[in-house]
Amino acid sequence: MAAVVIRQLGRGWRGVRCSIAAGARRPLSASHAVHQQQFTSLDEKPQFPGASADFVDRLEFLQPNVISGIPIYRVMDRQGQIMNPDEDPKLPKEMVLKFYQKMTLLNTMDRILYESQRQGRISFYMTNYGEEGTHIGSAAALEPDDLVFGQYREAGVLMYRGLSLELFMAQCYASASDVGKGRQMPVHYGSKDLHFVTISSPLATQIPQAVGAAYAYKISQADRAVICYFGEGAASEGDAHAGFNFSATLECPIIFFCRNNGYAISTPTHEQYRGDGIAARGPGYGIISIRVDGNDVFAVYNATKEARRRAVAENQPFLIEAMTYRIGHHSTSDDSSAYRSVDEVNYWDKQDHPISRLRHYMVNKGWWDEEQEKAWRKQSRKRVMEAFEEAERELKPKVDYLFTDVYEEMPVLLQKQQEALQRHLKMYGEHYPMDHYEK
Amino acid sequence: MAAVGGLWLRGAVGSSRSRLARAALTAPAAAAAAAVGSRRSVAHFTFVPDQEPTQYGPTQKMNLFQSITSGLDNVLANDPTAVIFGEDVAFGGVFRCTVGLRDKYGKERVFNTPLCEQGIVGFGIGIAVTGAKAIAEIQFADYIFPAFDQIINEAAKYRYRSGNLFDCGSLTIRAPWGCVGHGALYHSQSPEAFFSHIPGVKVVIPRSPIQAKGLLLSCIEDKNPCIFFEPKILYRAAVEQVPVEAYQIPLSEAEVLQEGNDVTLVAWGTQVHVMKEVASMAQEKLGVSCEVIDLKTILPWDAETICKSVVKTGRLLISHEAPITGGFAAEISSTVQEECFLNLEAPISRVCGYDTPFPHIFEPFYIPDKWKCFDAVRKMINY
Numbered sequence: 001m002a003a004v005v006i007r008q009l010g011r012g013w014r015g016v017r018c019s020i021a022a023g024a025r026r027p028l029s030a031s032h033a034v035h036q037q038q039f040t041s042l043d044e045k046p047q048f049p050g051a052s053a054d055f056v057d058r059l060e061f062l063q064p065n066v067i068s069g070i071p072i073y074r075v076m077d078r079q080g081q082i083m084n085p086d087e088d089p090k091l092p093k094e095m096v097l098k099f100y101q102k103m104t105l106l107n108t109m110d111r112i113l114y115e116s117q118r119q120g121r122i123s124f125y126m127t128n129y130g131e132e133g134t135h136i137g138s139a140a141a142l143e144p145d146d147l148v149f150g151q152y153r154e155a156g157v158l159m160y161r162g163l164s165l166e167l168f169m170a171q172c173y174a175s176a177s178d179v180g181k182g183r184q185m186p187v188h189y190g191s192k193d194l195h196f197v198t199i200s201s202p203l204a205t206q207i208p209q210a211v212g213a214a215y216a217y218k219i220s221q222a223d224r225a226v227i228c229y230f231g232e233g234a235a236s237e238g239d240a241h242a243g244f245n246f247s248a249t250l251e252c253p254i255i256f257f258c259r260n261n262g263y264a265i266s267t268p269t270h271e272q273y274r275g276d277g278i279a280a281r282g283p284g285y286g287i288i289s290i291r292v293d294g295n296d297v298f299a300v301y302n303a304t305k306e307a308r309r310r311a312v313a314e315n316q317p318f319l320i321e322a323m324t325y326r327i328g329h330h331s332t333s334d335d336s337s338a339y340r341s342v343d344e345v346n347y348w349d350k351q352d353h354p355i356s357r358l359r360h361y362m363v364n365k366g367w368w369d370e371e372q373e374k375a376w377r378k379q380s381r382k383r384v385m386e387a388f389e390e391a392e393r394e395l396k397p398k399v400d401y402l403f404t405d406v407y408e409e410m411p412v413l414l415q416k417q418q419e420a421l422q423r424h425l426k427m428y429g430e431h432y433p434m435d436h437y438e439k
Numbered sequence: 440m441a442a443v444g445g446l447w448l449r450g451a452v453g454s455s456r457s458r459l460a461r462a463a464l465t466a467p468a469a470a471a472a473a474a475v476g477s478r479r480s481v482a483h484f485t486f487v488p489d490q491e492p493t494q495y496g497p498t499q500k501m502n503l504f505q506s507i508t509s510g511l512d513n514v515l516a517n518d519p520t521a522v523i524f525g526e527d528v529a530f531g532g533v534f535r536c537t538v539g540l541r542d543k544y545g546k547e548r549v550f551n552t553p554l555c556e557q558g559i560v561g562f563g564i565g566i567a568v569t570g571a572k573a574i575a576e577i578q579f580a581d582y583i584f585p586a587f588d589q590i591i592n593e594a595a596k597y598r599y600r601s602g603n604l605f606d607c608g609s610l611t612i613r614a615p616w617g618c619v620g621h622g623a624l625y626h627s628q629s630p631e632a633f634f635s636h637i638p639g640v641k642v643v644i645p646r647s648p649i650q651a652k653g654l655l656l657s658c659i660e661d662k663n664p665c666i667f668f669e670p671k672i673l674y675r676a677a678v679e680q681v682p683v684e685a686y687q688i689p690l691s692e693a694e695v696l697q698e699g700n701d702v703t704l705v706a707w708g709t710q711v712h713v714m715k716e717v718a719s720m721a722q723e724k725l726g727v728s729c730e731v732i733d734l735k736t737i738l739p740w741d742a743e744t745i746c747k748s749v750v751k752t753g754r755l756l757i758s759h760e761a762p763i764t765g766g767f768a769a770e771i772s773s774t775v776q777e778e779c780f781l782n783l784e785a786p787i788s789r790v791c792g793y794d795t796p797f798p799h800i801f802e803p804f805y806i807p808d809k810w811k812c813f814d815a816v817r818k819m820i821n822y
Contacts, residue, residue, distance in 0.1 A: 147569070181602040190601050197568060198601035202592045208558045209593070212565020212573065219547050220520065220571070239589075242558025249553055250562075405599045406638050408608055408662035411691065411739035414638075 069276035070291045072323055075298035078352055080360025089298055093367050103132040103355050106159045108380045117332040122172045124186045128155055130327035133354025134259055136160050137300025148196045149210035149228040152187055161194040169391035176394050176438050181401040203234040207243030214252035218315050225311050227255045233264020235278045244285040247317035255307045256319045261326035266339040282319035294322030295354040398438040483808045484712040488679040495682035504674040506648035506681045507536045510655045513685035515544045518572050523549045525576030534674050560586035564594050567607035577614040581625040594664040595639030608662035616668035617708055618760055623799035629761035631737045641665040642737035646711040648679045653688030670708040693741040699730035703748040705757045707734040717812040727820055746778045753784040754819050758807050763791035785822035788815045
């Protein structure tokens with residue numbers, strides 16, 4: 001039934017686009033004629049401006065289908081075997097190795113920073129366990145200058161684009177090397193060079209913003225796409241509705257990438273929504289949509305690649321819902337055993353993990369073995385530890401950064417407040433952690 | 440929600456106000472009489488045009504909505520990245536501020552959005568993040584609240600939180616503002632104080648067509664997200680000779696409109712015209728010399744000009760349409776008290792809207808009109 005709904009909506013969408021195209025070339029009356037030719041089976045045709053549809057003479061409510069939902073696209077099985085050779089992206093060995101190394105490097109960084117928070121060395125952290133495949137697979141399918149708007153659990157995108165471990169650490173430690181000047185909580189990364197818009201805590205606010213950026217790219221004919229990541233919980237926010245609807249009506253080259261990992265902190269998805277996940281909402285907005293196995297890096301890659309190609313060529317939005325499982329706690333301020341079982345978590349960690357699945361694939365190909373695995377683990381751990389220790393040794397940014405960048409220039413009243421703090425610290429500096437900050 | 444209001448006011452304002460505007464075009468002083476004729480209460484202010492500015496080239500007679508269109512026209516002509524969007528802007532806007540722009544600059548640069556304020560501001564931020572100029576319209580300031588989160592948590596903090604890696608400085612949000620005679624709860628609000636508590640945005644309110652164009656162009660060129668409130672009661676009622684070419688009036692600078700020695704009167708938007716009349720009444724009836732100041736920019740505001748004036752006069756009256764508690768007059772009052780304690784000869788007086796929602800039929804009793812302000816001056820002088 002859901003499939004039927006989508007086919008119907010799909011037809012409506014094409015109908016609308018077709019009439020727009022026709023309208024651009026012909027006078028209005030001709031476009032009406034084109035519109036009507038689709039419906040020849042009834043003498044009386046609906047003329048309502050709000051929808052293109054036939055009349056029916058039987059009362060029938062449209063049923064949502066949540067039992068047999070939109071299918072989950074998969075390229076390789078849990079043992080890393082390609083299921084349908086036609087769908088194999090046939091990526092070269094170096095690229096697949098890069099996928100694997102970026103995913104595992106992120107995993108290593110997660111473990112070390114999670115521990116460092118437990119020891120009170122950083123104030124907060126959020127791991128990416130179980131969702132590494134969604135980050136790497138999608139990032140690899142983009143052009144390097146496609147603009148990324150994220151939520152907060154997409155560090156792998158930055159990892160793939162080459163953000164240095166030093167800058168990840170500097171942000172979490174709010175050290176003087178942090179490009180964000182130590183103002184935001186840990187994991188709120190941003191990189192101008194890597195076209196990754198700085199993360200903010202309010203959920204879903206980035207969604208309509210990403211649409212605006214995509215619109216600007218469209219009218220400047222930049223041939224660039226925008227990708228916007230968000231969780232299934234964030235998709236409940238009003239801003240998600242705003243973003244989806246604007247992207248369709250304003251025809252923007254954007255990929256909405258939803259990480260459906262089953263939980264928003266403690267809230268399971270059946271308390272988040274009652275439809276067929278997030279993917280099923282796309283067609284309601286006239287957005288071409290797909291659901292993929294988020295633990296299958298190739299499925300994520302293929303879907304993103306095709307969505308990117310068409311979004312830019314056709315100036316229209318795409319929605320990808322990647323089904324995954326949040327293996328770690330929501331954050332370091334959360335103990336997920338309070339609301340879900342260890343068995344459930346273990347299944348995803350041991351039986352169906354994006355990293356182990358790709359490792360199977362590489363071993364099957366003869367591209368990876370136990371020796372290489374050991375050496376890489378050792379090497380990546382060493383690199384992370386080095387960056388970690390360096391960040392910890394660094395001073396914090398100078399206190400003046402408390403006041404700059406509020407506006408582009410510093411207003412008079414703010415200058416006075418800055419001077420007041422400076423005077424205060426001259427007198428009472430001994431009561432403040434002055435030694436930890438750059439002068 | 441906004442569209443309903445828009446249609447409603449389009450009907451009401453479109454007819455009665457256009458009569459008013461025609462009257463104003465021929466004889467500004469007759470405006471009040473025309474309003475009486477339409478069985479509405481007498482306008483609570485009298486608009487007196489400023490002198491024709493000569494330094495910016497040729498001028499044209501424009502009302503406030505036309506001066507906004509003229510400013511937007513200049514921007515679209517000079518900056519190919521600039522776009523204008525919002526609810527119903529394509530056909531010219533429910534207050535006619537965007538008339539003709541779509542035909543002149545194309546539907547990709549002047550376009551309707553879906554009816555969703557949080558979307559409009561979020562979308563505008565996104566455009567500005569790429570460096571393009573985004574001029575968003577919220578149909579009434581009353582309907583800006585759904586976008587509050589995008590303005591406070593996002594637009595205002597974009598530059599700061601990213602360490603200046605990203606910003607949305609090229610975003611301007613315009614919105615019709617203030618009372619209109621019969622707008623009731625949701626077509627009358629003056630929400631500037633809510634925004635005055637948000638470091639990172641600028642909030643600007645003009646008093647006239649000349650000011651509107653110059654301040655709007657400054658907002659659009661400013662490197663910070665700006666909210667520009669347009670007093671909708673002036674859209675048709677206020678007519679001046681406005682320069683045709685682009686020009687800017689600096690932000691964060693108050694203007695002393697009339698010098699005086701006994702009392703400082705501070706206001707913004709339409710209320711400036713009320714204050715000018717109060718100053719005449721005070722001179723005439725009490726022999727009191729008032730200094731009238733238009734604040735223009737609510738945030739970051741020009742405390743220096745206000746304090747300098749109060750040091751001279753020793754008395755301060757602040758007036759705004761918005762409710763008194765938590766209104767921006769409170770901020771001005773406490774700052775002046777801190778800076779000018781030794782010069783103050785009477786308590787600072789605030790004449791504002793009452794702490795109620797903005798009512799329909801009781802509007803004449805609600806607004807801080809010239810008689811309420813005059814009485815405050817009288818009491819202050821006799822203190």
